[in-house]
Amino acid sequence: MLQVNNLEAVYNDIILVLRGISLDVPDGSIIAFLGSNGAGKSTTLTAISGLLDYEDGEIMKGTIEFDGHAIHKMDPQEIVRLGITQVPEGRRVFGELTVDENIRVGAHTRRDGKAEVEQDYNMVLGYFPVLRDRLKLQAGFCSGGEQQMMVIGRALMARPSLMMLDEPSLGLAPILMSEIFEIIKRINREEKVSILLVEQNALMALAVSEYGYIMENGRIVLDGPSKKLMENEDVKEFYLGIKEGEERKSFAEVKHYKRRKRWLS
Amino acid sequence: MGFQILIQLIITGLAWGSIYACIALGFVLIFKSTDIFNFAQPELMMFGAYIAFTLITTLKLPFVLGFFCALILMVLIGSLLEMMVVRPMIGEPVLAVIMVTLGLANVLRGLTGLFWGYEELQFPSPFPEEPLIIFGAAINQAEIYTILATAILLVIFFLFFKYSGAGISMRATAEDTRTAFLMGINVKGVFTASWAIASLVATIAGVFLASFTFLEPIMGHVGLKALPAIILGGLDSVHGAIIGGLIIGVTENLAGFYLEDYLGSGINEITAYVIVLIVMMIRPYGLFGTKEIERV
Ligand SMILES: Nc1ncnc2c1ncn2[C@@H]1O[C@H](COP(=O)(O)OP(=O)(O)OP(=O)(O)O)[C@@H](O)[C@H]1O
Ligand SMILES: [Mg+2]
Numbered sequence: 001m002l003q004v005n006n007l008e009a010v011y012n013d014i015i016l017v018l019r020g021i022s023l024d025v026p027d028g029s030i031i032a033f034l035g036s037n038g039a040g041k042s043t044t045l046t047a048i049s050g051l052l053d054y055e056d057g058e059i060m061k062g063t064i065e066f067d068g069h070a071i072h073k074m075d076p077q078e079i080v081r082l083g084i085t086q087v088p089e090g091r092r093v094f095g096e097l098t099v100d101e102n103i104r105v106g107a108h109t110r111r112d113g114k115a116e117v118e119q120d121y122n123m124v125l126g127y128f129p130v131l132r133d134r135l136k137l138q139a140g141f142c143s144g145g146e147q148q149m150m151v152i153g154r155a156l157m158a159r160p161s162l163m164m165l166d167e168p169s170l171g172l173a174p175i176l177m178s179e180i181f182e183i184i185k186r187i188n189r190e191e192k193v194s195i196l197l198v199e200q201n202a203l204m205a206l207a208v209s210e211y212g213y214i215m216e217n218g219r220i221v222l223d224g225p226s227k228k229l230m231e232n233e234d235v236k237e238f239y240l241g242i243k244e245g246e247e248r249k250s251f252a253e254v255k256h257y258k259r260r261k262r263w264l265s
Numbered sequence: 266m267g268f269q270i271l272i273q274l275i276i277t278g279l280a281w282g283s284i285y286a287c288i289a290l291g292f293v294l295i296f297k298s299t300d301i302f303n304f305a306q307p308e309l310m311m312f313g314a315y316i317a318f319t320l321i322t323t324l325k326l327p328f329v330l331g332f333f334c335a336l337i338l339m340v341l342i343g344s345l346l347e348m349m350v351v352r353p354m355i356g357e358p359v360l361a362v363i364m365v366t367l368g369l370a371n372v373l374r375g376l377t378g379l380f381w382g383y384e385e386l387q388f389p390s391p392f393p394e395e396p397l398i399i400f401g402a403a404i405n406q407a408e409i410y411t412i413l414a415t416a417i418l419l420v421i422f423f424l425f426f427k428y429s430g431a432g433i434s435m436r437a438t439a440e441d442t443r444t445a446f447l448m449g450i451n452v453k454g455v456f457t458a459s460w461a462i463a464s465l466v467a468t469i470a471g472v473f474l475a476s477f478t479f480l481e482p483i484m485g486h487v488g489l490k491a492l493p494a495i496i497l498g499g500l501d502s503v504h505g506a507i508i509g510g511l512i513i514g515v516t517e518n519l520a521g522f523y524l525e526d527y528l529g530s531g532i533n534e535i536t537a538y539v540i541v542l543i544v545m546m547i548r549p550y551g552l553f554g555t556k557e558i559e560r561v
Contacts, residue, residue, distance in 0.1 A: 051446055056356075080449030092444040094437045105437050108430065109449035158449060 001027045001194060002048070002084070002162055007062035007072075009047055011055065017043045019218035020062065025162060030188050030195040032205040032226060034239055035215035041198045042089050044215075045164050049086045050076040066162070081109050083161035087154075087168060089198075093147045095140025099131055102139045102150050106157030117157070123191075124153035127183055145176045152180075156187065163187070164196040169204065177201070181208050202239035206230050214239070269402035274518045276399075280408035280477065281490075282514020283415035287470035288491035289498065289506035290422075291463035297439040297501050298459040301351060301362055305370035306467060307488025312373050313339040313468025314388070314475040314484070315381055321389050328391040336468050343464025347457045370485070377482040388475035407477035418469060419507060426503075435459065490517075493537040497544055499554020509552065513537045 002025040009018040017040050025031050035041050046052055048064055050071065064072040071079050085106070094102050103124055107117045125132055128149040134142060139150060148168055155163055165184065169177045185208050188195050199205035206212055206226040214222040214235065222235070229235050291306045317335035320326050326334065350369060354362045392410055396403035426432035438445040438455040445452050474487065494513050498505025513536070521533025544552060 049447055051443065054443060054446060076446040077449045077451055080447075085449075086447050088444060088447055092441060092447075094440050094444070096440050097433065097436060101433050101436075104430075105433055105448055105450075108434055154448070 001025060001067055002196070003063075003065045004044070004048070005063045005065070007044070007047060007064065008060040009043060009052060009057055010060055011043075011057045013058070016060075017057070017218055018047070021215065021218070021220050022062075023213050023220065023223070025194050025196050028188070028192060028194055029211065030185070030197060030209040032202075032209035032212035032229075033196055033198045033215065034200075034202045034205060034212060037200075039215040040218045041215055042166055045086055045088075045166055045196075045198065047072070048079075048084065048164065050074055050079045077109065080158055080160075083159070085155040085158045085160040085163055087151050087163065087165045089166035090170070091144075091147045091151050093139040093142070093150055093154075095138065097139055098136055099139050099142065099146075099150055100135040103131075103153045103157055106154035107159075109158055120157055120159060124156050127156075127187065128153055144171050145173075145180075148172060148180060149183075152183070152187075156191070156193075160193055162194045162196065164198070166198045167200055168197075169199060169201045177204065184208065202235070203230075269400065270522070272400055272402040273404060274522055275515055276402075276404050276408055276412070278515035278518035279511060280405075280411045280473075280514070281487075281518065282511035283411050284470045284474045284487060284510075285491045285494045285514055286507040286510025287415060287418070287466045288488050289494040289510045290503065291466050292491065292495050293498075293501065293503055293506040294459050294463045294466075297503070298435060299351070299355075299456050301354075301366065303460075303463070304363065304366040305373060306463060307485030307491065308370040308373040309339070309343065309464050310467035310471035310474070310488070311480075311482065311485040312342075312377060312471075313464065314471030314480055315377055317468065317472050318381075318386065318388055318475070318480055328389065332472055335472070336465055339464040339468040340461045343460040343467075344457045346464075347460035351460070352453070352456065374482050374485065381480075381482070383482055386480040388472075388478075388480050390476035392476060405477060407473070411473040411477065414469065414473060418466065422503075431458070490514075490537050493541040495551075496541050497551060499551030502551065502553035505551055505553030513540060516540060 004021060004023045006020045006022055007018050008016070008020050010016050021040070021044060023031070023033070033041055033044070043052075043057070046055060046057070047059060048071070052058060059072050062072070063070055066082055066084060069082060071082065071084075094105065097105065103121065107120070110117055130146060131149055131153065134146060139147065142150065152165070152168065168180055168184070172180065181204055184195060184197070187193055197205050197209060206229055209226045212223065212226045212229045213220050214229070222229070222232070224232070288307055288310055291309065292303060295301055295303045295306070313335055316338055317332055320334050321328055321331035324331070346369065350365065354365050390407055392407040395406075397406050397409060398404070426436055434445070434450045435455050435458060437448065438450055438452055442452060445455070471484075474484065478484070490513055491510065494509035495506055496509075497512065498507070498509030517533045517536040520536040524532050
């Protein structure tokens with residue numbers, strides 16, 4: 001359904017951030033999109049959402065196609081209407097709005113009836129029942145976990161066919177993390193929403209996804225079925241922090257990783 | 266006697282305060298959604314009042330109809346100004362944008378002088394001349410209507426921003442433009458709408474102000490009192506702007522009357538700034554503002 005082909009993007013006319021990346025999100029799938037800090041993952045999502053322009057960036061080359069539409073020249077509003085929503089990095093709740101308003105604002109582009117919107121509103125509260133007691137509270141006062149649920153709910157309200165999540169586990173306690181991942185899996189299955197999942201927590205992301213891409217320095221350096229990636233020695237070492245005969249990587253090996261990375265790219 | 270004067274002073278103060286509040290509200294609406302400080306806001310008020318004047322006196326429309334048409338015209342003018350003059354400036358340095366709105370203020374004032382002349386004009390006030398007697402105090406009816414109209418307007422705004430989808434989208438955009446884009450909110454539309462609404466409020470303020478004073482191209486100078494109102498309330502707070510406007514309207518009237526003998530006439534002109542200075546010392550970001558706002 002989503003195909004990114006050879007995308008090149010710059011910021012401020014000079015900083016080349018995406019150096020020709022291609023990726024594919026098939027209908028109904030969960031795709032993991034991994035890579036270290038500054039690799040260009042968020043930039044890729046920004047480009048797909050049509051917001052590079054706003055960030056003073058530009059697509060230089062390549063195309064983004066969604067359900068047969070070339071969307072890389074569309075504005076953000078049209079892209080949301082076509083069925084792509086994003087849960088941005090750092091959650092970005094509207095802190096001055098109530099939880100209720102935050103969720104509803106996601107339905108902004110909907111043109112189908114009130115009844116359908118109401119039905120989806122209840123669907124969201126079904127996935128995140130803790131939000132029920134918070135509806136009238138200002139979103140800024142909610143906990144990190146509640147905010148993460150709120151923004152996933154907000155994105156669901158647009159009735160997307162593709163939801164892109166940018167590091168949903170950021171800053172959450174491990175137990176909450178697994179809960180959120182469980183819900184993402186359920187949303188994918190029950191609501192037939194394809195998921196593009198950007199994560200630092202590679203282990204979790206690979207565990208829930210079918211296929212994964214690994215990005216370094218603006219390029220896709222490795223991709224494959226998630227099971228295979230999890231068994232890959234380099235991935236184990238660099239992203240999962242597991243090395244043969246050892247439990248965790250040490251700082252010395254992180255340096256080693258730099259050397260090895262050249263091989264990867 | 267003292268009591269009646271007090272009532273008179275407070276009501277006159279509230280009427281002027283309502284005008285300040287409306288101008289301040291326009292400033293804040295535009296600032297919150299677009300991060301632009303529109304120095305032409307008082308001139309929009311003046312221009313709206315002149316348009317209403319022409320519709321009512323030259324075209325002989327009944328007052329209510331003329332007023333209504335002026336509102337529609339000013340909404341269009343405000344929207345066009347946003348699309349053609351202000352939008353190309355988005356992302357430009359703050360100072361450049363300030364110069365543009367200052368320039369706009371001068372252009373509007375110049376045009377008004379050109380078309381209508383610089384001398385004072387008598388606005389056809391629709392309100393009865395004879396004063397209303399409240400607790401023995403004689404009150405100018407135009408002032409009462411000004412206060413009522415502003416109160417109704419504010420209630421409508423409150424309901425709009427609290428409950429309507431468009432109002433919620435505008436608040437969301439004001440808070441976080443980038444995320445508003447991600448939600449599929451028509452951000453450009455919100456920017457235009459903020460100018461349209463600010464022009465609407467400005468016109469209402471202008472017509473009421475003119476009906477208890479008179480029309481002149483420099484009537485926008487009352488905007489100088491709206492600035493302290495905003496600083497008092499906090500640059501990014503809608504209810505702060507309103508409360509700030511009312512506080513300044515009432516205190517300057519009271520000070521003008523009770524302190525004049527001790528501090529000389531003209532005390533009412535500076536009261537606003539004295540209040541602001543005191544508040545700034547205690548709360549640098551205004552009574553209701555948030556801390557991180559930059560001051561321009
Ligand atoms: N608005 C911007 N203007 C200029 N450069 C930017 C901008 N946003 C990001 N960059 C740069 O682009 C590169 C890629 O950033 P991006 O945010 O896409 O990385 P990321 O993979 O999402 O990293 P992280 O895991 O830390 O979120 C970085 O070097 C970053 O400094
Ligand atoms: Mg990122």
